[in-house]
Amino acid sequence: MRAVVYTESGDTSVLELVERxxxxxxxxxxxxxxxxxxxxxxxxKFRAGGMGELAFPEIVPGQDGAGVVDAVGPxxxxxxxxxxxxxxxAQHTRPGGTAQEQVVLPVGNVAVLPDAASYDLGASLGVPxxxxxxxxxxSEGGPTRLAPGALAGRTVLVAGGxxxxxxxxxxLARWAGATVISSVSSxxxxxxATAAGAHHVVDYRQADLVEEVRELAPDGVxxxxxxxxxxxxxxxxxxxxPRGTIAIYANNGGDEVTLSVRETFSTNARFQWxxxxxxxxxxxxxxxxxxxxxxxxxAYGVGEDHGLPLxxxxxxxxxxxxxxxxxxxxxxxxxxxxxx
Numbered sequence: 001m002r003a004v005v006y007t008e009s010g011d012t013s014v015l016e017l018v019e020r021x022x023x024x025x026x027x028x029x030x031x032x033x034x035x036x037x038x039x040x041x042x043x044x045k046f047r048a049g050g051m052g053e054l055a056f057p058e059i060v061p062g063q064d065g066a067g068v069v070d071a072v073g074p075x076x077x078x079x080x081x082x083x084x085x086x087x088x089x090a091q092h093t094r095p096g097g098t099a100q101e102q103v104v105l106p107v108g109n110v111a112v113l114p115d116a117a118s119y120d121l122g123a124s125l126g127v128p129x130x131x132x133x134x135x136x137x138x139s140e141g142g143p144t145r146l147a148p149g150a151l152a153g154r155t156v157l158v159a160g161g162x163x164x165x166x167x168x169x170x171x172l173a174r175w176a177g178a179t180v181i182s183s184v185s186s187x188x189x190x191x192x193a194t195a196a197g198a199h200h201v202v203d204y205r206q207a208d209l210v211e212e213v214r215e216l217a218p219d220g221v222x223x224x225x226x227x228x229x230x231x232x233x234x235x236x237x238x239x240x241x242p243r244g245t246i247a248i249y250a251n252n253g254g255d256e257v258t259l260s261v262r263e264t265f266s267t268n269a270r271f272q273w274x275x276x277x278x279x280x281x282x283x284x285x286x287x288x289x290x291x292x293x294x295x296x297x298x299a300y301g302v303g304e305d306h307g308l309p310l311x312x313x314x315x316x317x318x319x320x321x322x323x324x325x326x327x328x329x330x331x332x333x334x335x336x337x338x339x340x
Contacts, residue, residue, distance in 0.1 A: 003100030004318040007058050009049030012319035015061075022102040025073035029104050032085060036123035037098040037315075037335040038064035040164070041250075044322045046091075056095035061318070062335070063091050065098030066113055066122025076107055084113040086122035088130055088288065092277055098123075099318050101338055108281060111288040114296040119340055120310055124164070124302045124332045125291055127276060132168035133287035134279055135225045135247035136176070138272045142223070142245070143176070146290040148297075152177035154222040157213060157239065159183050159232055161193030161201065164332055165249060167308045168300075169225040170196040172291070175299035178223075181216055183209055183232075189330065196307030210238050220244065230254025240269045249274040308332050 001022045006014040025031045043061045045051050069083045079085065089109055091097035096104065113122040136151065137143055143150040156173045160166040161182030173180050174197035181200045182193040190201040202212040209232075213221065220241030226232055226248045236246045237259065246269060276284070294300040302308045309331030313321040318335055325333050 001101035002315060003060050004315065005058050005060055006047055007054075009047065009054060011048065012044075012322050014047065015319045015322065017316050017318075020100070023096070023104045025071050025076075025104045027074045028076060029073040029106055030069050030076060030079050030085075030110055031071040031102055031104045032065070032067045032087060032110065033070045033102050034065045034067040034098050034100065034337045035340050036066050036119040037062045037337050038123040038126055039318075039321045039325050039333040039335060040064065040127045041325055042127065043097075044326045047322065059091070059095050060097045060100045060103070061091060061322075062097030062099040063087075063089050064123055064126025065090060065103070065337070066119040067338075069110075070102065079107060079110065079112070084115070084122070085110045086113045086125050088126040088284065089276060099315065099335060099337070101315075108285065111292050114292065116298070117295050118302075120334060121295065121300075121302050123334055124308065124310075125295070128164040128168040128332075129172070129291045129300070130276055130284065130287040131165050131249050131274060132172050132225065133290055134274050134276070134283060135169060135249055135272070136173055136223065137286070138247060138270075138274075139223055139245040140243050140270055145286055146172055146176045147293065148175065148177060150176040155179045155181065155217045156223045156225065157181045157183070157221045157236075158193075158198070158225045160227040160252070161196060161198055162189035162307070162330055163227060164308065166193070166225065166227065167196045167306070170198050171300045171306070172294060174198075175294050175297070179217075181213055181221065192307040192309075192330070194307070195305060210235050213239050223247065225249070228252040228254075229257050233257045233259060234263075237264055237267055237269070240267050242268045243270075245270040245272050247272040247274055302332060310334055312336055
């Protein structure tokens with residue numbers, strides 16, 4: 001089988017297309033023939049050495065993908081050969097990710113892909129959708145699971161609604177019944193956030209974010225899904241309602257923040273940090289089930305019509321796919337590993 005690998009940290013030149021023998025699934029594992037793989041910022045950050053030393057001598061990048069189960073290990077009963085599936089955290093704690101034609105994964109890292117869903121959609125779930133689910137389900141008095149009506153009566157502010165996680169948060173929050181406000185940096189990105197389902201969009205470069213959001217939500221917002229805390233956290237504190245939650249999943253634009261203790265105290269708010277690698281099995285499975293339900297209901301999609309343009313690269317151009325994500329491509333970058 002063909003696989004993209006790297007054996008040292010560095011720029012995209014360390015990625016190499018090689019031939020490897022496919023592995024066999026062990027107990028509690030399945031092997032997936034990958035059709036489409038998703039590329040996330042953590043993929044190039046791991047490759048570039050920004051997340052520490054390499055955990056294995058040779059690594060196949062890629063947390064997310066979609067394909068078909070082609071072998072099952074002993075004791076596997078929930079999945080069968082021929083099942084269409086999507087993956088999450090494929091590269092976590094193991095060297096083999098989704099930038100290869102066949103990957104062996106624990107059943108806990110695989111979910112059934114609804115029949116009507118494309119492989120493009122399946123490969124776009126994983127990190128973005130599960131991150132968004134976690135951000136939306138950790139509030140005091142809020143739901144721990146998402147379903148229609150779970151966020152009814154709540155207002156959610158999604159920072160960076162044109163990004164992959166922002167897009168997922170908008171779609172899932174809208175499906176769960178929330179009123180969704182999204183901040184963006186241009187009219188073009190505003191159009192994408194609106195296509196994703198945001199009820200209101202605020203261009204923070206053209207208007208005062210706090211004033212605009214306060215007009216839409218005079219009592220404040222219940223939940224903020226935050227991608228740029230260095231720039232936005234003080235604004236979030238000014239917008240959050242008492243006992244609300246600010247869920248932070250990235251550090252775009254800076255690694256440090258400064259807050260007034262007194263101003264922050266008065267909010268009685270929760271700061272929820274979100275990193276998928278340590279959220280635990282229960283949270284991952286809950287997200288997989290709820291995201292799959294949203295997809296099955298037709299409430300979650302990809303492409304221009306859903307606010308997430310797609311950019312395709314063949315497997316042999318995985319380096320270009322990494323470079324596109326690193327350069328800030330708007331939308332979702334996918335690697336075409338095999339024909340459907």
